[in-house]
Amino acid sequence: MVKNDNKTKNDYSSISLPNGMLTEIGKIIKKDESLGFTKSEFVKDAVRDYIIKYREITKNIPDD
Numbered sequence: 001m002v003k004n005d006n007k008t009k010n011d012y013s014s015i016s017l018p019n020g021m022l023t024e025i026g027k028i029i030k031k032d033e034s035l036g037f038t039k040s041e042f043v044k045d046a047v048r049d050y051i052i053k054y055r056e057i058t059k060n061i062p063d064d
Helices: 021-029 039-057
Strands: 003-004 006-011
Touching: 021 039
Parallel strands: none
Antiparallel strands: 003 006
16 A cells, blocks of 8 residues: 555556466465465465565664
């Protein structure tokens, strides 16, 4: 979410993933439909988790 002029706005951009990755994501989602993910939600969740882990790992590294 991006705050813009005191209004909350969702801005999205497109990215490309290799077809093989998308196929594997589809298999995971289909295997456990109780997760309730779409492919885009799965990817957003995975990237969000990675960002959190990355920030934790690099929190003591000074910015350039």
